[in-house]
Amino acid sequence: MEFQDPAFLSRILTLMTLSFHILYATIGVGVPLMIMIAQWVGIKKKDDHYILLARRWARGFVITVAVGVVTGTAIGLQLSLLWPNFMQLAGNVIALPLFMEVFAFFFEAIFLGIYLYTWDRFEDQRKHFLLLIPVALGAAASSVFITIVNAFMNQPQGFEILNGEMVNVSPLLAMFSPAVPTKVAHVMATAFMTSAFVLASIAALRMLGGSNHIYHKKALFLTMKLGLVFAIATALIGDFSGKYLAEYQPEKLAAAEWHFETEEDAGLVMFGVLDGEEVKYAIRIPYALSILAHSDPFAEVTGLNEFAEDVRPPLWIHYLFDTMVTIGMWLAFFSFVYVVAAFRNWSFIRTRWFRWLTVAGGPLALIAIEAGWWFTEVGRQPWILRNHMKVGEAATTSGQVGLMIILFAGLFVILGIGTVVVLTRMYKRNPVEKELALRENSKGGEEE
Amino acid sequence: MTLEIIGISVLWLFLFLYVIVASIDFGAGFFNAYSSFVGKQHILTGIIQRYLSPVWEVTNVFFVFFFVGIIGFFPQTAFYYGTTLLVPASLALILLAIRGSYYAFATYGAKINHRGYIYMYGLSGLLLPASLSPVLAMSEGGFIQMDNGQPYLDYWALFTSPLMWSIVVLSLTAVLYISAVFLTWYSSKAGDIKANELMRKYALIWAGPAIVTATGIIYELRSHNPEHYARILDMWWVFAVSFLLFAGTVYLIWKKRHYGWAFILLMGQFFTAFFAYGASHYPYLLYPYLTIYDSFTNEAMAIALIIAFIAGLCLLLPSLYLLFRLFLFDKDYIEGKSDYHA
Numbered sequence: 149m150e151f152q153d154p155a156f157l158s159r160i161l162t163l164m165t166l167s168f169h170i171l172y173a174t175i176g177v178g179v180p181l182m183i184m185i186a187q188w189v190g191i192k193k194k195d196d197h198y199i200l201l202a203r204r205w206a207r208g209f210v211i212t213v214a215v216g217v218v219t220g221t222a223i224g225l226q227l228s229l230l231w232p233n234f235m236q237l238a239g240n241v242i243a244l245p246l247f248m249e250v251f252a253f254f255f256e257a258i259f260l261g262i263y264l265y266t267w268d269r270f271e272d273q274r275k276h277f278l279l280l281i282p283v284a285l286g287a288a289a290s291s292v293f294i295t296i297v298n299a300f301m302n303q304p305q306g307f308e309i310l311n312g313e314m315v316n317v318s319p320l321l322a323m324f325s326p327a328v329p330t331k332v333a334h335v336m337a338t339a340f341m342t343s344a345f346v347l348a349s350i351a352a353l354r355m356l357g358g359s360n361h362i363y364h365k366k367a368l369f370l371t372m373k374l375g376l377v378f379a380i381a382t383a384l385i386g387d388f389s390g391k392y393l394a395e396y397q398p399e400k401l402a403a404a405e406w407h408f409e410t411e412e413d414a415g416l417v418m419f420g421v422l423d424g425e426e427v428k429y430a431i432r433i434p435y436a437l438s439i440l441a442h443s444d445p446f447a448e449v450t451g452l453n454e455f456a457e458d459v460r461p462p463l464w465i466h467y468l469f470d471t472m473v474t475i476g477m478w479l480a481f482f483s484f485v486y487v488v489a490a491f492r493n494w495s496f497i498r499t500r501w502f503r504w505l506t507v508a509g510g511p512l513a514l515i516a517i518e519a520g521w522w523f524t525e526v527g528r529q530p531w532i533l534r535n536h537m538k539v540g541e542a543a544t545t546s547g548q549v550g551l552m553i554i555l556f557a558g559l560f561v562i563l564g565i566g567t568v569v570v571l572t573r574m575y576k577r578n579p580v581e582k583e584l585a586l587r588e589n590s591k592g593g594e595e596e
Numbered sequence: 597m598t599l600e601i602i603g604i605s606v607l608w609l610f611l612f613l614y615v616i617v618a619s620i621d622f623g624a625g626f627f628n629a630y631s632s633f634v635g636k637q638h639i640l641t642g643i644i645q646r647y648l649s650p651v652w653e654v655t656n657v658f659f660v661f662f663f664v665g666i667i668g669f670f671p672q673t674a675f676y677y678g679t680t681l682l683v684p685a686s687l688a689l690i691l692l693a694i695r696g697s698y699y700a701f702a703t704y705g706a707k708i709n710h711r712g713y714i715y716m717y718g719l720s721g722l723l724l725p726a727s728l729s730p731v732l733a734m735s736e737g738g739f740i741q742m743d744n745g746q747p748y749l750d751y752w753a754l755f756t757s758p759l760m761w762s763i764v765v766l767s768l769t770a771v772l773y774i775s776a777v778f779l780t781w782y783s784s785k786a787g788d789i790k791a792n793e794l795m796r797k798y799a800l801i802w803a804g805p806a807i808v809t810a811t812g813i814i815y816e817l818r819s820h821n822p823e824h825y826a827r828i829l830d831m832w833w834v835f836a837v838s839f840l841l842f843a844g845t846v847y848l849i850w851k852k853r854h855y856g857w858a859f860i861l862l863m864g865q866f867f868t869a870f871f872a873y874g875a876s877h878y879p880y881l882l883y884p885y886l887t888i889y890d891s892f893t894n895e896a897m898a899i900a901l902i903i904a905f906i907a908g909l910c911l912l913l914p915s916l917y918l919l920f921r922l923f924l925f926d927k928d929y930i931e932g933k934s935d936y937h938a
Binding site (some may be wrong): 226 | 649650653659661663667668674675678679680685689690696697893894896901905908912916918919922923
């Protein structure tokens with residue numbers, strides 16, 4: 149029975165914890181930059197609205213960070229609890245970035261505490277702004293180090309195995325596996341993009357709720373511009389990721405693209421369903437897969453037929469891949485339309501249906517994040533450490549994993565609901581109009 | 597000094613720091629819940645908000661540092677402890693989540709001050725040390741067994757072991773004692789007389805149980821792990837120093853003098869006892885299966901980790917100094933004259 153197999157259950161629990169944590173982690177990496185930009189714009193333009201924007205984002209951000217901290221601690225410990233054999237093996241080679249991640253997070257946590265509790269403590273806003281730099285750097289560095297570990301799992305290097313023992317270990321070589329550049333860039337760009345669209349969603353939702361304050365318009369315009377920039381960056385990096393996969397993990401690309409036979413002039417399969425080995429209802433873009441893989445429409449792309457059956461990733465990752473790419477493309481297109489229309493002062497972007505589309509952007513981006521991580525993790529199957537250790541060999545033998553799944557599922561439900569309830573309550577009790585009015589009054593005649 | 601010793605010393609130091617900062621955090625939550633329960637609520641709430649809210653994430657990182665570090669320096673611990681600790685460590689994670697969410701939802705967020713939440717937060721402060729400290733008992737051997745080359749935890753042996761229970765009780769009394777002494781100092785700095793009187797009383801109440809339970813463990817070890825016991829006796833003088841420091845703390849608190857020094861002496865007491873205990877545990881990470889030598893990582897990784905550690909420390913120490921200067925040594929902030937929360 150699969151449901152009594154500790155390895156299967158460990159996969160479920162890891163999937164659950166990671167899927168939950170990644171939402172908070174993505175926001176945790178991306179939002180500090182958004183706060184920084186808003187505060188910077190506020191200081192430069194001497195516009196109080198942007199400063200307040202930064203402040204209100206920061207308030208919500210602490211709550212997501214706190215939940216991210218506890219779920220991050222959970223996944224960090226679960227790696228050893230659920231995959232002890234993997235950690236024993238990998239600990240010898242890839243412990244360095246894990247260790248450095250702790251320091252990066254340490255750094256971030258310290259300055260976040262200081263930043264939050266020192267609003268208006270400095271005469272000069274710029275000093276307070278400076279405190280945010282280590283927060284954003286620490287958050288970014290954490291994600292870089294963790295992504296390096298994930299890159300190592302996909303493309304391990306920096307060691308040799310001799311009689312079951314690891315020899316000639318080079319921690320630095322292990323850190324800089326060929327998977328690193330595209331993976332790190334992709335994780336960072338999508339974190340910024342997702343955070344921008346989530347914040348845009350909130351602004352649009354407030355405007356739909358009847359609030360017509362210029363504050364929300366500024367927020368929406370700023371976040372949509374940022375969203376567009378990072379969506380374009382993501383698309384470019386996505387192209388490089390395709391080339392990386394073709395070179396180093398061709399089985400993953402082939403499974404994602406349902407590319408069964410090695411061939412030249414390969415077409416790209418979009419959407420569709422699989423019926424046995426037959427692809428139905430799909431859109432085929434001629435030459436596109438060859439271009440994605442090798443920048444050459446006539447190039448040969450390795451197919452799944454080159455790999456033994458037991459090391460092929462499951463074919464359903466195609467749906468995950470499509471979900472991720474489609475949402476990414478849509479958001480790039482959508483934000484482009486918005487930004488152009490805003491510059492040209494076209495009125496359709498102020499209609500309700502368009503606002504609803506903007507609201508949908510945040511959740512869509514989060515879905516794309518989930519799809520992307522599921523894609524990369526499931527796409528590495530059956531390996532936990534590609535070509536060296538399979539998932540089944542890595543797992544715990546403990547019989548209590550099932551029970552822990554129930555426990556953590558309950559926890560995540562509570563934390564998820566709690567986050568939403570607390571955030572909505574916090575902003576509803578203290579709407580921006582009220583806060584702005586309060587600030588005007590306390591400033592008296594100082595306003596220019 | 598070998599790399600193994602450097603590695604374990606660094607980890608042990610961070611575990612010690614975690615014990616201190618986490619005890620403050622756990623105990624404060626419990627005292628807060630207790631005073632709410634007996635109707636003296638809000639005596640401590642202000643202090644918790646002022647000191648604990650900005651630093652709890654930092655506290656948590658000490659814990660993460662320890663478990664990531666031990667896997668880094670001693671990867672084989674993942675094999676022995678990873679499998680066997682699934683249940684206790686998962687429970688600890690849930691409890692940590694309760695505490696984290698209390699800060700997130702109740703103090704930063706919408707200020708949900710539901711009583712049930714305060715009690716859960718307070719209770720988690722006691723359950724956490726109770727769920728983490730059995731690991732120390734497990735490391736003494738006899739609870740982790742091998743079956744077909746796979747380790748498993750003998751729950752029956754663990755739960756019927758007087759050693760395990762003495763360690764749990766010690767962890768509880770130590771948490772309450774450390775926290776009470778710290779808060780006595782903090783509240784006196786804050787000029788909060790009511791909180792100060794209350795915390796001083798708690799510090800004196802919990803001093804006795806803390807020292808008695810600590811001695812009890814040494815006694816339990818005599819029958820459970822004679823080898824370890826013999827090594828503890830060899831180091832009797834360090835424990836004697838520790839006891840003198842303890843007496844100093846109690847004296848100062850009793851005389852209502854120099855609370856800051858009282859807390860420093862307390863740190864000294866726990867530092868000496870913790871390191872003497874650790875040194876007498878040497879070289880075992882898990883009796884009798886695992887020593888720091890046979891579980892150690894390769895040399896290249898060890899050197900890389902130590903370099904990363906030194907570099908990290910250069911970044912951390914000034915930042916920690918800034919954090920404490922702002923939230924621990926800034927008079928206006930502590931006294932609550934200024935509130936700059938976002």
